[in-house]
Amino acid sequence: MKRYISLLLLPFFLLSCSAAKDKSNHALFKSKKEEQKYIKAYNKSLKLWPVPFEEKDVTTSFGTAHIIISGPKNGEPLVLLHGMDATSTMWYPNIKAFAKEYRIYAIDYIMEAGKSVLKENKNLNSEEIVTWYNEIFDNLKLKNINLLGTSRGGWNATLYTIKHPDRVKKLLLLAPVQTFGMISMKPDLINAANFKIAPNRRRLKKLIEDFSLYPEKIDPIIKEQIYLGNDYSKTKLDLFAMKPFSDEELKSLNLPVLVLVGDHDILNPIDIIKTAAEKIPNAHGAVIESAGHFLTIDRPEDVNKRVLDFLKEK
Numbered sequence: 618m619k620r621y622i623s624l625l626l627l628p629f630f631l632l633s634c635s636a637a638k639d640k641s642n643h644a645l646f647k648s649k650k651e652e653q654k655y656i657k658a659y660n661k662s663l664k665l666w667p668v669p670f671e672e673k674d675v676t677t678s679f680g681t682a683h684i685i686i687s688g689p690k691n692g693e694p695l696v697l698l699h700g701m702d703a704t705s706t707m708w709y710p711n712i713k714a715f716a717k718e719y720r721i722y723a724i725d726y727i728m729e730a731g732k733s734v735l736k737e738n739k740n741l742n743s744e745e746i747v748t749w750y751n752e753i754f755d756n757l758k759l760k761n762i763n764l765l766g767t768s769r770g771g772w773n774a775t776l777y778t779i780k781h782p783d784r785v786k787k788l789l790l791l792a793p794v795q796t797f798g799m800i801s802m803k804p805d806l807i808n809a810a811n812f813k814i815a816p817n818r819r820r821l822k823k824l825i826e827d828f829s830l831y832p833e834k835i836d837p838i839i840k841e842q843i844y845l846g847n848d849y850s851k852t853k854l855d856l857f858a859m860k861p862f863s864d865e866e867l868k869s870l871n872l873p874v875l876v877l878v879g880d881h882d883i884l885n886p887i888d889i890i891k892t893a894a895e896k897i898p899n900a901h902g903a904v905i906e907s908a909g910h911f912l913t914i915d916r917p918e919d920v921n922k923r924v925l926d927f928l929k930e931k
Contacts, residue, residue, distance in 0.1 A: 644680075644734075644739075644851075645730060645850050646849055646850050646851070647849055651848075654849065655730060655845045655849050656732070658842040658846075659704065659706060661841075661842070662706035662838050662842045665706070665836055665838060666685075666687070666709050667713045671686050672684070672685055673685075673686060675752070675757070676756075677749055678749070680733065680736035682724060682733050683725040683731065684723065684753070684757070685723040685725075686721065687712060687716040687723075688718070688719050688720045689719075693718070693763065694759050695721050695762070695763045695765060696765065697722070697770075698770030699724075699726065699767065700768030700770055702729060703768075704725050704726075704729070704732075704842070706839065707839065710917035711913055711917055711920065711921055711924075714917075714921040714924075715925070718925075719763070722757060724750075728741060728855065729846070730845075730850040738851065743776055746776065750773075750777050760784055761784070761786045762784060763786055764777065764778060764787070764789065765790075765791070765924065766789070766793065767793075767913060768792050768793065769795075769859070771791060771792065771794065771796055774790060774793075775796050775870075776862075779869060782870070782872060787872060787873045787874075788870065789924060789928075790877070790893075791920065792878050792882055792885050792910050792912055795859040795861055796889075797862075797893060803883065806884070809824050809828075812847065813847060816844060818844060821840065821847075825840065828909055828910040829910070830881050830907060830908055830915050835911070867896040868896060870898070870899075871898055871899065873901065874899060874900045875900075875924070875927045876889065876890055876901070876902040877903055877905055877923060878890060878902075878905065878912070879904070879907075879916070880904050880906050880908060881908060881909045882910045882912070883909065890902035890904060903923060905919055905920060908920075
């Protein structure tokens with residue numbers, strides 16, 4: 618009898634093992650052991666979130682998308698796309714303000730260290746990135762969304778909105794890279810590239826000091842997660858595959874668009890505010906004073922207020 622029951626349970630056991638195996642991000646992490654250490658650091662960073670949240674995995678054609686959800690269930694949807702190497706844990710200084718009235722969906726980018734799982738080791742092209750987000754939004758039944766992206770997330774948000782303006786209510790871009798023009802490779806940026814190629818703690822310290830006007834504000838737990846994410850994962854230098862958008866593409870953005878940039882941002886000149894106003898029909902912009910590229914951490918109160926005021930405008 619026991620042997621009979623064991624045989625009956627065998628398919629379920631094998632299915633469980635297969636699911637656990639599929640969850641492993643072997644396409645991005647160098648080893649399972651290092652991936653587990655990184656996930657432990659990720660979970661530690663999530664403890665910085667001052668509001669309740671749930672984590673959800675969505676199966677897509679390209680792998681598993683990981684989404685952190687907060688805020689009232691009946692709240693208007695606000696989707697957050699994080700910056701390069703940051704993951705959704707980066708929103709800890711902003712999430713309390715955002716989740717007070719809005720239903721937040723923070724998505725881990727699939728081609729970087731995080732909890733989203735890339736099915737195969739390849740760089741997704743622009744069309745595939747858009748398809749990936751579409752599959753996520755379809756699964757979550759999201760249609761009329763507010764889409765907020767910072768840094769690389771700003772480029773992704775712009776790309777998606779150009780392709781699917783019918784699904785986006787408002788677009789919010791915080792220090793968006795490669796969106797209005799190419800990044801020039803200054804010495805500080807070469808250090809950032811070196812950190813991705815050969816990460817060490819000295820280079821991380823320098824990178825944070827270059828990108829943030831107040832590096833001491835960044836919690837050490839977040840710094841450790843960034844370091845492990847780069848040290849343990851396979852390098853993907855895909856930044857320059859992100860081409861700036863054409864005038865025609867930017868002019869097609871007929872929805873309300875907010876653009877914020879720090880006055881000490883080494884990746885974006887402050888004149889992107891003027892460029893956005895000239896090329897996007899309904900653009901609103903502001904320069905955040907005393908802020909670097911990490912403006913959501915340098916000046917969270919100012920950024921939070923401007924974001925929420927913009928979302929509430931009719």
